[in-house]
Structure formats: structure tokens, C-alpha cells
Amino acid sequence: MEPAMITKIVDVKRNNVIIKDEDTINIIKEAGLILKSGGLVAFPTETVYGLGGDALNPRSSEKIYNAKGRPSDNPLIIHIASIEKLEQIVEEIPKKGKALANAFWPGPLTMIFHKSEIVPDETTGGLSTVAVRMPSHETAIALIEAAGGFIAAPSANLSGRPSPTVAKYVIEDMDGRIDMIIEGDAIEIGLESTIVDMTEDPPVILRPGFVTKEMLEAIIGKVKTDQTILEGTSTKAPKAPGMKYRHYAPKGEMSMIEGKTEQVITCINERAKKAKEEGKKVGVIATTENIMQYEADYIKCIGSKQNEEQIASQLYRILREFDDDGVDVILSECFSEEGMGYAIMNRLLKASGYRKIILK
Ligand code: TXA
Ligand code: MG
Numbered sequence: 001m002e003p004a005m006i007t008k009i010v011d012v013k014r015n016n017v018i019i020k021d022e023d024t025i026n027i028i029k030e031a032g033l034i035l036k037s038g039g040l041v042a043f044p045t046e047t048v049y050g051l052g053g054d055a056l057n058p059r060s061s062e063k064i065y066n067a068k069g070r071p072s073d074n075p076l077i078i079h080i081a082s083i084e085k086l087e088q089i090v091e092e093i094p095k096k097g098k099a100l101a102n103a104f105w106p107g108p109l110t111m112i113f114h115k116s117e118i119v120p121d122e123t124t125g126g127l128s129t130v131a132v133r134m135p136s137h138e139t140a141i142a143l144i145e146a147a148g149g150f151i152a153a154p155s156a157n158l159s160g161r162p163s164p165t166v167a168k169y170v171i172e173d174m175d176g177r178i179d180m181i182i183e184g185d186a187i188e189i190g191l192e193s194t195i196v197d198m199t200e201d202p203p204v205i206l207r208p209g210f211v212t213k214e215m216l217e218a219i220i221g222k223v224k225t226d227q228t229i230l231e232g233t234s235t236k237a238p239k240a241p242g243m244k245y246r247h248y249a250p251k252g253e254m255s256m257i258e259g260k261t262e263q264v265i266t267c268i269n270e271r272a273k274k275a276k277e278e279g280k281k282v283g284v285i286a287t288t289e290n291i292m293q294y295e296a297d298y299i300k301c302i303g304s305k306q307n308e309e310q311i312a313s314q315l316y317r318i319l320r321e322f323d324d325d326g327v328d329v330i331l332s333e334c335f336s337e338e339g340m341g342y343a344i345m346n347r348l349l350k351a352s353g354y355r356k357i358i359l360k
Contacts, residue, residue, distance in 0.1 A: 004176035011167075011183040012139055027182065028139070032146025034179045035060075040067055042156040042170050043143050044184025045135040047108045047193050047209070048163040048316070049170045050079065050153030051178065052143070055089075058122035061152055067177040070159040075125035076152040077110050077193075078132050081144040089119050089130055089150065096220040097198045103219045106136035108193040108210040123152050133193055139184050155192060156181075162248045162316040162351070165190045169320050190313035191343050195240055196223070205229070206240035208343035210312070229346055250319040252283065254330035254352040259359030265293050267359055268331045272296040275329040283322045285332035287311075298325050308340045315344065319351060 010031075012024045031041045038060050040053050051067060053060030055078040065072045080086060083101060086093060090113035093101075097111055115130035124130050135141065144151050155163035156170045164170045167183035174181060194209030194216075202222040205213060208229060216223045226239050255271070257264045272282045272295060283298040287305045300318045303310030322330055332348060334356070335341050349356065 005178070007171075007175045007178055008180045009171060009175070009183065010180065013183065013185045028142045028146050031143055031180055031182060032148070035143075035147035035151065038063070039179035040064060040177075041143070041180040041182065042174055042178060043140055043153075043182045044137055044167075044187060045079075045140045045153075046137045046188045047135070047191060048165055048187060048189075049156040049167070049184075050135075050140070050151070051156040051174065052079070052147070052151040052153040054147060055079075055123050055150035055152035056118055056120065058120040061120065061122040064152060064154060067174065068154060068157070068159045070154065072122070073125045074154075075127055075131060076123050076154055078119070078123065078130060079140065079144055079151045079153050080132060080134050080149060081106075081141045082149075083134070085149045086113075086132060089116050089132065090114060091116055094198055094201075096201075096203060099219050100196070100198075100216065101134070104211055104215075105134040106141065107134070108136075108189055109133065110193045110195045110207075112195065112197045112199060112206070114199055129197075129199055131195065137184070139182060143182070160249050162250065162319040163192060164320075165313070165316045169317075188313065189309075190316060191340075191347060194343070197239060200224075204239065208346050210309075210340055210343070212339050212342065214339070248316070248319065248347055248351045249353070250327075250330060250351055251323045252281075252327040252330045254332065254348075254355065256332050256334050256348055256352050256356045257359065258334040258356060261290065263359045264333055265290055267357065268333070269293075269295055271329075271331055280328040281326055283325065283327035283330045285318060285330065287333060290333065296331070298322065298327055305335065308335070308338075308344060311335060311344055312340055315347060 010027045035054050042051050053064045110131050110133040112129050112131050119130050158173045165187040189210050194211040195207040197204045204224045206226050257267050275282045282296040284294045284296040285302050291301050302314045
């Protein structure tokens with residue numbers, strides 16, 4: 001058997017503050033060299049941890065697919081640190097693309113453009129378009145610059161597992177598979193970037209995120225939403241190839257319960273009791289408002305119903321923790337689909353394999 005790779009694990013934070021001393025500068029330099037020579041480095045961004053490779057090196061993209069166990073028809077996002085770099089990897093930047101870049105970059109927005117010649121097919125999964133994002137996380141920006149300007153990075157999880165929002169889970173999935181893991185401070189947003197296809201007019205949202213339809217429309221007018229986003233049963237293929245896979249899946253069987261609060265609580269408690277009688281371990285995802293009313297083996301607070309940013313930042317960590325706890329059944333309340341709630345429900349429905357129980 002091939003010996004497992006040694007992964008260097010480095011920390012660039014103390015008490016959640018990124019330090020900018022000599023050591024950190026050297027770490028970023030070393031990581032940049034690893035990327036330039038075709039290696040892989042996991043790093044923090046403001047959305048989720050990324051698994052980076054040189055975006056212009058086809059071998060690096062192949063390595064990313066291998067490390068993740070991801071099908072190679074699922075294209076990668078290229079991360080840049082300055083707008084000048086965008087011109088090199090796309091055919092043209094449409095006016096609306098410029099406007100959105102001005103408004104939301106650096107930040108949790110990914111845009112799709114027609115790709116230029118220098119972007120290898122391996123990075124785009126054979127597509128003639130390319131997804132690009134400029135993250136705002138300081139460590140990510142420093143690393144992109146150290147690597148020469150273009151890092152291809154999917155989320156740093158094994159394919160089919162929830163995206164990592166804490167370093168612990170990057171290490172769990174990637175130790176022994178890549179060259180380096182950079183531990184950062186706690187991730188701010190906790191859900192992957194919003195993806196908008198700028199090759200269509202009006203542009204189309206392929207994956208909802210922190211940047212909502214309303215926020216996009218305030219800048220460029222009408223924006224459409226890919227209809228396959230909230231439906232599990234659609235016969236149409238989603239335009240972002242990655243959206244078709246059963247992503248973000250916890251090991252336990254997860255159900256979403258929708259209805260009036262009292263009914264939802266009763267239904268979750270009944271189902272929890274029944275599963276427990278069958279010898280199963282049960283986890284409940286609860287809001288601060290209702291948490292005291294549940295009975296189950298593991299009850300985890302995802303935040304207040306009123307605070308969707310808090311819910312987003314807790315979501316993937318909670319799904320991972322249920323796996324650690326060995327939970328067999330996960331029951332969750334549904335959340336409002338307003339604002340970022342749309343992205344939250346999109347991820348939860350996917351995690352549950354679209355198992356949604358609607359109480360009349
Ligand atoms: O927040 C994020 O976007 C994180 C961090 C690390 O930046 N990255 C991330 O990458 O979520 P990943 O690979 O897990 O998800 C990329 C998604 C996939 O669903 C993929 O199919 C879609 O973007 N995608 C990439 N290039 C595309 C293209 N040219 N056309 C359509 N969809 C594309
Ligand atoms: Mg992912």
C-alpha cells in the first residue's frame with residue numbers, strides 16, 4: 001500500500017485573532033510555494049474552508065478531485081485576490097458582472113463567465129464557462145497572492161460530507177490526503193457563496209447564499225433563480241453540476257418538519273420517542289425559542305428563529321456533531337425562507353435528501 005501523505009497542519013490564529021508576525025508570513029510563503037509546485041493546501045475563507053490547488057495547473061485540479069473523492073465533471077471555483085486577475089481568466093466581463101464585483105467583492109459571491117484559453121478544462125470540469133470568486137478572508141487573500149493569483153478551491157470536505165466550518169473537520173477529512181492545512185479563526189458565514197450565472201441575461205442564481213436575490217437585484221435589476229434549487233424532485237438537471245449530488249449529507253437519516261410551532265414540537269417529540277423505542281439514537285435541531293420543549297438524546301441549538309445569520313453559521317457544525325455523536329435519526333424544525341433563510345433551507349433540504357414532513 002502507498003504510504004499516506006504527511007499533512008503539515010499549521011495555525012495562523014491565537015484566541016481567534018489572525019496574527020501577522022514573521023511566523024505567519026513564512027507559513028503563507030511556504031503554502032504559496034506548495035501551491036505553485038502543484039500541491040494542495042486547505043485554508044479558511046469567510047464562507048467555509050477551501051481545498052486549494054493552482055487553478056491554472058490541470059494536475060492540481062485532478063489532485064483536488066482525488067483528495068475529495070469528487071466526480072471530475074463537477075467544476076471548481078477559481079479564487080482571485082484582485083479584479084485585474086479576472087480579466088485573464090474570462091473572455092469578457094459583462095457590465096452587470098462589473099457592477100456585482102464592485103458591490104460584493106471581496107465577499108461571498110461567485111460569478112460564472114465564459115472562460116479564457118488559459119483556464120484548463122480539468123478546472124472547469126470540461127465546461128466552457130468558469131466560476132470565479134474573490135474572498136474577503138485575510139488569510140485567503142494572502143494565500144492567493146502567494147500562490148500566483150489563482151486558486152481553484154472546492155469546500156475542504158470529502159465529497160458528500162457537510163462543508164467544514166471549523167478546522168477540526170478539515171483535519172478529519174483531509175489529514176493524510178493533502179500537503180498542508182492552515183487553521184484559521186472561526187468561519188463567519190458558514191454557508192458556501194451565492195453562485196450567479198452571468199452568461200445568461202437576466203443572470204441566474206444557481207446556488208443561494210449570504211448574498212440574496214434582493215441584494216443582487218438592488219444592483220443590476222432582474223435576476224432569476226434556477227428552479228431546481230428548492231425542489232428535490234425536479235426532472236430538470238441543475239445548471240451547477242455540483243447541485244445534483246446528494247451534498248451536505250449527515251450519516252443519520254434526517255427529516256424536516258413544517259407546520260405550526262406547537263404541532264412541529266409535538267411531531268418531533270413523537271417521532272423521537274418512537275425512534276428511541278426502536279433502539280435508535282435521536283438528535284433534534286432546535287431554535288432557542290423552542291429548545292426547552294424537546295426530548296431526545298441530543299438536542300442542539302442552532303440559534304434564534306429571528307437570526308438567520310446565526311443559524312447559517314451553526315448549521316454545518318451541528319450536522320457534523322451529530323455524526324460524531326453517532327446519531328441515527330435527525331429531526332429539524334423548518335425555517336423562514338426569507339433572505340438568507342432561502343439558502344439555509346436549501347442546504348437543510350439537501351442534507352435531508354428532501355425528506356420534508358408538512359403538517360396540516
Ligand atoms: O463559498 C464557496 O464558494 C466555497 C469556498 C471554499 O470558496 N467553495 C465551494 O466550492 O463551495 P464547491 O466546489 O464546493 O462548490 C462549487 C459549486 C458546485 O456546485 C459546482 O458545480 C458549481 O459551483 N460550479 C463551478 N463552476 C461552475 C460552472 N462553470 N458552471 C456552473 N456551475 C459551476
Ligand atoms: Mg462543496
